[in-house]
Amino acid sequence: xxxxxxxxxxxxxxxxxxxxxxxxxxxxxxxxxxxxxxxxxxxxxxxxxxxxxxxxxxxxxxxxxxxxxxxxxxxxxxxxxxxxxxxxxxxxxxxxxxxxxxxxxxxxxxxxxxxxxxxxxxxxxxxxxxxxxxxxxxxxxxxxxxxxxxxxxxxxxxxxxxxxxxxxxxxxxxxxxxxxxxxxxxxxxxxxxxxxxxxxxxxxxxxxxxxxxxxxxxxxxxxxxxxxxxxxxxxxxxxxxxxxxxxxxxxxxxxxxxxxxxxxxxxxxxxxxxxxxxxxxxxxxxxxxxxxxxxxxxxxxxxxxxxxxxxxxxxxxxxxxxxxxxxxxxxxxxxxxxxxxxxxxxxxxxxxxxxxxxxxxxxxxxxxxxxxxxxxxxxxxxxxxxxxxxxxxxxxxxxxxxxxxxxxxxxxxxxxxxxxxxxxxxxxxxxxxxxxxxxxxxxxxxxxxxxxxxxxxxxxxxxxxxxx
Amino acid sequence: xxxxxxxxxxxxxxxxxxxxxxxxxxxxxxxxxxxxxxxxxxxxxxxxxxxxxxxxxxxxxxxxxxxxxxxxxxxxxxxxxxxxxxxxxxxxxxxxxxxxxxx
Numbered sequence: 001x002x003x004x005x006x007x008x009x010x011x012x013x014x015x016x017x018x019x020x021x022x023x024x025x026x027x028x029x030x031x032x033x034x035x036x037x038x039x040x041x042x043x044x045x046x047x048x049x050x051x052x053x054x055x056x057x058x059x060x061x062x063x064x065x066x067x068x069x070x071x072x073x074x075x076x077x078x079x080x081x082x083x084x085x086x087x088x089x090x091x092x093x094x095x096x097x098x099x100x101x102x103x104x105x106x107x108x109x110x111x112x113x114x115x116x117x118x119x120x121x122x123x124x125x126x127x128x129x130x131x132x133x134x135x136x137x138x139x140x141x142x143x144x145x146x147x148x149x150x151x152x153x154x155x156x157x158x159x160x161x162x163x164x165x166x167x168x169x170x171x172x173x174x175x176x177x178x179x180x181x182x183x184x185x186x187x188x189x190x191x192x193x194x195x196x197x198x199x200x201x202x203x204x205x206x207x208x209x210x211x212x213x214x215x216x217x218x219x220x221x222x223x224x225x226x227x228x229x230x231x232x233x234x235x236x237x238x239x240x241x242x243x244x245x246x247x248x249x250x251x252x253x254x255x256x257x258x259x260x261x262x263x264x265x266x267x268x269x270x271x272x273x274x275x276x277x278x279x280x281x282x283x284x285x286x287x288x289x290x291x292x293x294x295x296x297x298x299x300x301x302x303x304x305x306x307x308x309x310x311x312x313x314x315x316x317x318x319x320x321x322x323x324x325x326x327x328x329x330x331x332x333x334x335x336x337x338x339x340x341x342x343x344x345x346x347x348x349x350x351x352x353x354x355x356x357x358x359x360x361x362x363x364x365x366x367x368x369x370x371x372x373x374x375x376x377x378x379x380x381x382x383x384x385x386x387x388x389x390x391x392x393x394x395x396x397x398x399x400x401x402x403x404x405x406x407x408x409x410x411x412x413x414x415x416x417x418x419x420x421x422x423x424x425x426x427x428x429x430x431x432x433x434x435x436x437x438x439x440x441x442x443x444x445x446x447x448x449x450x451x452x453x454x455x456x457x458x459x460x461x462x463x464x465x466x467x468x
Numbered sequence: 469x470x471x472x473x474x475x476x477x478x479x480x481x482x483x484x485x486x487x488x489x490x491x492x493x494x495x496x497x498x499x500x501x502x503x504x505x506x507x508x509x510x511x512x513x514x515x516x517x518x519x520x521x522x523x524x525x526x527x528x529x530x531x532x533x534x535x536x537x538x539x540x541x542x543x544x545x546x547x548x549x550x551x552x553x554x555x556x557x558x559x560x561x562x563x564x565x566x567x568x569x570x571x
Contacts, residue, residue: 180522
């Protein structure tokens with residue numbers, strides 16, 4: 001499809017782009033940053049309104065923007081994630097008066113970058129969109145001026161990320177050399193021929209390095225705790241959800257289209273990495289004292305569970321990834337919303353700030369308990385549905401060992417999630433009762449809580465929509 | 469004189485290995501950034517070399533290489549900006565002196 005024909009399917013993205021530039025311009029002239037923040041929300045809402053499900057897969061812009069149902073799901077995903085993150089950052093004091101408008105503008109670009117990643121269908125677009133996403137993430141992580149931790153986190157993220165994407169690029173050049181084309185489907189067809197198999201395996205490993213970094217997969221997860229701790233908390237919330245989810249999306253596309261012909265080896269490698277990721281994440285999470293670090297390790301462990309769905313490379317595996325990611329989006333953003341609220345009220349990021357939360361703010365404590373239980377995968381909450389599907393996918397494909405390891409890991413995870421619940425309910429409070437929560441955080445908390453409960457109690461409503 | 473593809477590939481692999489080695493052993497952040505550029509350039513050489521030897525669509529590899537150059541420039545710009553910001557608050561550009569965050 002040529003450029004002019006494509007434009008009418010490209011309206012949500014155009015709105016995002018125009019909105020982003022408009023926000024940056026307005027930010028120069030307007031003193032009251034509430035107007036800028038209102039504009040970003042308006043842009044996102046408009047963009048959400050124009051998102052339409054494509055009837056068939058649309059090869060927009062000569063197939064450089066491949067819009068199919070899979071990409072369509074992630075369009076919604078990206079817009080919702082950015083929307084919630086923006087609401088969270090409105091009531092986060094450290095970014096007040098720190099080029100606040102630019103912060104919001106960058107998030108609009110972020111939404112655009114996320115959608116590009118979801119629709120990328122050839123090596124050039126994969127590389128460009130992933131780099132776009134990474135560059136924006138580096139900037140957002142180091143956003144707080146004169147903050148020693150934020151700058152350190154940004155530099156670590158930058159160095160680690162650039163090296164990983166350089167390695168991925170080298171893998172891309174090998175895949176291009178073998179097939180003579182940048183299209184994933186052509187590459188996939190080339191790798192059917194036996195002489196290319198060893199080269200394909202090498203190229204796949206290079207891809208796993210670059211995208212494993214994005215999804216914080218085990219040998220490449222070292223950046224995650226440091227970056228999550230140093231970044232402004234709303235950015236941490238965002239990084240733990242959206243880039244990770246899109247990393248899974250693009251990794252799945254590459255595996256399913258480009259390297260399907262390799263057969264068993266990719267599954268085995270991913271299985272091993274999945275076990276490693278969840279075990280490392282869970283074991284290290286036990287001994288954490290900082291809330292953001294704790295959630296970082298928990299999110300590494302969650303990435304391990306999602307990798308189970310990727311490792312089986314089946315239809316059920318794909319569906320389980322989508323379901324798990326949706327459940328994880330709302331659960332994790334909810335947990336971070338509570339973390340931001342507690343940080344705002346106590347000025348403390350440590351787990352100790354949560355002690356006796358049930359006396360200081362009973363509603364918040366109850367909500368946090370729900371989110372933590374959902375992360376642990378206790379029915380009837382969203383996390384349970386996600387876990388159920390991931391386990392089902394593993395068992396259906398006869399990955400018994402993987403399922404057993406994951407089950408053991410879930411028990412370990414339950415232990416440290418319950419540790420926080422115990423801290424909130426069974427230890428005496430260390431301070432006065434919280435004053436009323438800021439409005440935007442209340443909105444986020446209610447929204448995420450409703451979705452987490454609804455997804456657990458009426459899963460069919462969500463499953464029908466995801467699987468159609 | 470036409471250089472055989474194998475020679476170019478070996479050269480690019482060496483360049484890539486040099487870059488990776490630099491990333492792993494350098495302490496100076498600027499040095500690491502330069503090593504990353506080497507790795508990107510190794511991939512670029514691969515792309516150009518392959519674009520000459522494949523018959524399908526020789527121009528795509530070259531276009532990809534140009535895009536990589538642009539991305540390398542943006543990464544360097546963002547990277548140096550962050551290094552400057554780091555230097556302002558921490559007065560150091562050495563990786564082993566940047567150790568506030570650890571478990």
